[in-house]
Every structure is written in C-alpha cells, then in structure tokens.
Amino acid sequence: MKLSNYQIDEIYPFHGTFGMPSKCGLKIKQLEHKTIVITTELYQENPGTSITSVTTSLATQICEEYKIPYDKLIYLECAPGMNSKLNFYDEVYYRVDFDLVNHELQNPKWTKITDDEKDIYL
Amino acid sequence: MKFKLIYPKWRKLEGQTTFNLPPHGPVVMAASIPEHVNVSFTDENVENIDFDEAVDFVGISMMLTVQIKRGYEIAQKYREKGIKVIFGGISTMLHAEETLKHADSIFLGESEGRMEEVFNDWKKGTLKQVYNYLHEHPDITTIGPARRSILNRPLYNHKGVQMVDLFHASRGCRFSCYPCAVSYLGGRKFRPRPIDKAIEELESIDNNRLFIVDNSLAQDKNWETDLFKAMIPLKKKWISHTIDDDPKILDLAAQAGAWYVYQAVFDTSDYIKERIKRYHDHGIGVEGTILLGLDDQTEDDIKRLIDFLLEIDLDLAEFTVLTPFPHTKVWDDLLREGRIFDRDWNNYNAGQVVFQPKHMSPDRLQELYQYAWDSFYKEESQEQKMFKLFSKVVLKEMNDGTFVPRKRELINQSFGKQVIR
Numbered sequence: 001m002k003l004s005n006y007q008i009d010e011i012y013p014f015h016g017t018f019g020m021p022s023k024c025g026l027k028i029k030q031l032e033h034k035t036i037v038i039t040t041e042l043y044q045e046n047p048g049t050s051i052t053s054v055t056t057s058l059a060t061q062i063c064e065e066y067k068i069p070y071d072k073l074i075y076l077e078c079a080p081g082m083n084s085k086l087n088f089y090d091e092v093y094y095r096v097d098f099d100l101v102n103h104e105l106q107n108p109k110w111t112k113i114t115d116d117e118k119d120i121y122l
Numbered sequence: 123m124k125f126k127l128i129y130p131k132w133r134k135l136e137g138q139t140t141f142n143l144p145p146h147g148p149v150v151m152a153a154s155i156p157e158h159v160n161v162s163f164t165d166e167n168v169e170n171i172d173f174d175e176a177v178d179f180v181g182i183s184m185m186l187t188v189q190i191k192r193g194y195e196i197a198q199k200y201r202e203k204g205i206k207v208i209f210g211g212i213s214t215m216l217h218a219e220e221t222l223k224h225a226d227s228i229f230l231g232e233s234e235g236r237m238e239e240v241f242n243d244w245k246k247g248t249l250k251q252v253y254n255y256l257h258e259h260p261d262i263t264t265i266g267p268a269r270r271s272i273l274n275r276p277l278y279n280h281k282g283v284q285m286v287d288l289f290h291a292s293r294g295c296r297f298s299c300y301p302c303a304v305s306y307l308g309g310r311k312f313r314p315r316p317i318d319k320a321i322e323e324l325e326s327i328d329n330n331r332l333f334i335v336d337n338s339l340a341q342d343k344n345w346e347t348d349l350f351k352a353m354i355p356l357k358k359k360w361i362s363h364t365i366d367d368d369p370k371i372l373d374l375a376a377q378a379g380a381w382y383v384y385q386a387v388f389d390t391s392d393y394i395k396e397r398i399k400r401y402h403d404h405g406i407g408v409e410g411t412i413l414l415g416l417d418d419q420t421e422d423d424i425k426r427l428i429d430f431l432l433e434i435d436l437d438l439a440e441f442t443v444l445t446p447f448p449h450t451k452v453w454d455d456l457l458r459e460g461r462i463f464d465r466d467w468n469n470y471n472a473g474q475v476v477f478q479p480k481h482m483s484p485d486r487l488q489e490l491y492q493y494a495w496d497s498f499y500k501e502e503s504q505e506q507k508m509f510k511l512f513s514k515v516v517l518k519e520m521n522d523g524t525f526v527p528r529k530r531e532l533i534n535q536s537f538g539k540q541v542i543r
Contacts, residue, residue, distance in 0.1 A: 009211075017218065017219070017253065017256075020256050047257065049449070053453075087418045088416065088451075088455060089300070110457075110459070
C-alpha cells in the first residue's frame with residue numbers, strides 16, 4: 001500500500017450550484033509557505049455539479065473548512081482520464097489563479113500545467 | 123385560476139427542413155398541475171402568444187438554450203403587468219442563476235408531486251424564488267401519462283400528415299458523454315419506468331408514430347427486452363436514440379415497430395460500418411448524428427468522415443458543431459482553456475461555432491459544417507431522403523393495418539399556416 005504524501009486525501013462533499021450535493025476528490029499538501037489543494041472531478045461518481053462549474057465557490061468552501069489563507073493557496077483542478085481512445089478524455093491538470101477582491105476569491109483563471117510542473121506540485 | 127404555460131420560439135437553422143414536433147416538457151409538466159387549475163398552453167413555434175389573454179400566473183417551459191433569451195422577453199411582458207412568472211425545464215436548469223434574474227420563481231428538477239406546493243404558494247402570495255428539486259428525483263413508478271390534451275393538435279400537421287408524438291420510457295443516464303448534460307439534469311443513474319406504466323402511456327397516445335426521446339435505451343438489456351416485447355402488440359412505429367447492438371434486441375425492436383434510430387457516428391471504423399448494417403439488416407433505418415469540431419478532428423479527418431458517411435448508406439445524416447452547453451464536460455474543458463468566445467445564447471443552436479477549435483479557425487469549422495451538409499445531400503436532397511424513410515414507415519403500416527391516411531382538411535396547412543400543395 002502506498003502511503004499518501006498528503007495531509008488530506010479524501011472524497012470531499014461540497015455544495016454545487018444552488019446547494020446541489022456534489023462530490024470531488026480532494027488532496028491537500030501543506031508546504032512551508034504554501035498549501036496545495038488538488039480537486040479531482042469524479043464524473044459518474046459525482047451526483048451533482050462539476051468542480052469547474054463552481055470553481056470559486058468550491059475553493060472557498062475548502063479554504064474555509066481547512067483554514068487555508070487565500071494568499072497561501074495553490075489551487076489545482078484535475079480532470080482524470082476516462083480510459084478512452086478519444087483525447088478529450090485524457091487526464092489533464094490545471095492551476096487555477098484567483099483575484100483576491102475584498103477578501104474573497106474571484107475571477108478564476110485556468111492554466112494547463114505540464115508534466116514537469118505537475119511533478120513539482122504533486 | 124388560469125395558468126398560462128408557454129414554450130418560447132427559437133430561430134431554426136437555415137437551409138434545413140423544419141418540422142415542429144409537439145413539445146414534450148410542457149405536457150409532462152402539465153400532468154402534475156393540480157386539477158383545479160385551468161391550463162392554457164401556447165407553443166410559440168406554431169402560434170403567436172396573445173398577451174391580452176386574461177391569465178393569473180405564467181409558466182415558461184424551456185428545453186433549449188436558444189429559447190432562453192426569448193423566454194426572458196416573454197417574462198418581462200407579463201411581469202410588467204404584475205403577473206408572476208415561473209420558469210422550468212431543461213434550459214432553466216442549465217442556466218438557473220441567469221434565469222432567476224428574469225423570473226419571479228424558477229423550478230429546478232422534475233415536477234411530479236411538486237406542483238401542488240408551487241400553486242399553493244402562488245395562491246398565498248408566498249411564491250419561492252427557487253424550488254430546488256435538482257437532487258430529489260420523484261419515484262419513477264409515480265410518473266404517469268403526459269397531459270397531451272393541452273396541445274392544439276392541428277398545428278402539428280404538415281400538409282395533413284401528423285407529426286410524431288414524443289414519449290419517454292426512462293429518465294437519467296449512467297453515461298457521462300462529452301457534449302451531454304442529461305446525467306446532470308436527470309441524475310447519473312438510469313431510471314427506467316415500469317413497463318406497465320410505459321405501456322399505459324403509449325396506449326393513451328392518439329398517434330401511431332412516436333419519437334421515444336430517452337437519451338439511450340441501451341442501458342439495461344433486461345428492461346429494454348421487456349419493453350420491446352410489451353410494445354409489439356401496440357403496433358406503434360417509432361424513432362429513438364441508440365438501441366443495444368445485440369441481434370436479439372434488434373430483432374425485438376424491429377417487431378416492436380422501430381422505424382429509425384439516431385446513431386452517433388464518431389469515426390470511420392469497421393465497427394460503425396457494421397453497426398449501421400446490423401440496423402439495416404433488421405429493417406431499421408439510421409439517421410447518423412455527426413458532431414464536428416472535436417479536439418481530435420483535423421480538417422482531413424472531417425472530410426474523411428463525410429466520405430465515409432456516403433459509403434455506409436446512412437438513411438439520413440444530421441451534422442452539428444460542438445457546442446459547449448453549461449454543465450457538460452465540453453463546457454468545463456473549453457472554459458478552462460479560454461476557448462469560448464461567444465456567450466450569446468441565441469447562437470447556441472449547434473449550427474454556429476461559438477468556440478475556438480483546436481485544429482482550425484472557427485470560420486474554417488463553420489465552412490466544413492456547411493460542406494458536410496452540402497456533400498451528404500448533394501446527390502439526393504434531405505427532403506428526398508426523408509421521403510424515402512417516410513415511405514418505409516407507410517409500407518410497414520399498410521402491412522400491419524395501422525396506416526392512417528393524411529387528414530384531408532389539413533392538406534393545405536403546414537404547422538398552422540396556409541400553404542399551396
């Protein structure tokens with residue numbers, strides 16, 4: 001059994017659009033000055049809203065629950081591979097950067113990360 | 123009290139044959155409205171709304187994203203008169219936050235067992251802003267026949283030929299396909315209706331030709347087998363989406379009246395070619411549904427795909443461009459990559475490119491979309507191919523004694539408008 005490098009490695013229930021009960025994979029890794037949060041889409045196992053539909057709200061829910069200061073947050077989204085020959089089902093990671101406006105996360109911007117960058121974060 | 127239920131119009135795709143089918147969402151919803159409520163229905167695609175009609179409460183039912191802006195306009199007219207407006211339907215669910223800004227109330231989810239609450243709240247003046255049943259699906263065994271009596275039947279005729287009626291045998295979907303939102307809307311579990319309930323509704327429909335609108339019937343072989351066996355005595359003729367690729371099930375489907383199916387054609391493989399052939403071997407026609415603009419398609423791939431369609435003897439083909447509807451994986455992917463450049467919902471008609479394709483410009487994809495339609499229907503027009511498919515169903519009906527001649531009194535009308543034969 002491989003031990004997880006993460007302080008948190010769980011299925012995380014969250015409130016989706018209009019409070020719709022939803023689930024994602026959640027990993028949290030605490031570094032010295034930053035906290036890496038990785039949310040993973042669960043597709044069929046997620047009964048509600050996708051992680052990308054509610055990125056800002058989900059990041060806020062996680063930060064509040066795990067007491068993560070917004071300015072220490074490195075937030076990643078993972079769309080896992082779906083075992084398909086079609087390339088739009090390949091695994092892909094994005095770093096999401098937010099503007100911090102009036103102490104709130106806003107305006108998510110996604111950047112696809114390379115395998116090398118992924119190794120740094122994961 | 124009088125409840126006005128409205129289905130907004132939308133701009134149809136240019137160059138394509140338009141058929142206005144009786145809508146399904148409003149008649150399903152209407153079945154759950156309390157009996158004491160007087161329901162007046164207008165499908166704006168076939169008749170104008172009489173804004174002077176005296177009504178107490180308005181419901182706007184929206185299926186397509188291209189309906190929502192018109193839905194907002196209609197709502198505004200009624201709200202200016204002080205009449206409360208509630209929105210529901212698939213597109214209300216997909217665009218809920220935006221729709222709420224144009225509504226007194228929105229209903230999210232399936233309506234069975236919930237309308238008593240809505241109408242009681244309206245009566246008390248305590249209509250809620252949001253009725254959120256997105257995650258609480260009603261017991262599938264309680265879903266009864268749709269209330270088709272609200273339809274103005276003669277309007278769904280083209281030169282005396284009655285259009286197919288829409289019917290559903292299940293809800294939800296266990297697949298999460300790239301461009302589709304059904305699993306978000308109806309849940310990620312397949313919820314088949316009990317066979318006796320489905321048959322009860324089928325028997326009640328005064329139309330021998332149907333479109334079974336379920337996302338895919340190929341989700342539970344035992345149920346699918348039982349459904350087709352039970353449908354055989356009804357002698358209905360029907361269109362549906364995918365059926366299981368199993369000779370026994372295809373045989374039963376044919377006996378149960380399968381007229382033609384919509385089958386996604388996504389590559390040029392022998393599997394697709396043989397699959398189409400197996401439908402044809404069972405006497406079932408095939409309308410290929412072809413999605414253009416996927417990230418794994420280059421210009422050459424699209425041209426090869428079109429050549430392939432001509433080789434495999436499809437009865438009809440319907441081309442669409444990839445469209446990022448909210449709550450689909452394609453929306454998430456294109457949003458993250460900043461590739462959605464057009465947020466005008468009127469352009470989300472699956473015929474207009476609203477995103478940056480991976481291997482070509484949006485304009486080039488738009489050209490290839492037109493090229494696809496033109497190439498496929500070059501030798502034989504869409505109307506000619508449709509007529510051939512129509513002739514097949516007429517032949518089947520004549521053979522089993524279910525053929526109903528066109529209505530002579532409507533022979534000079536097409537969807538409520540006068541036409542010359």
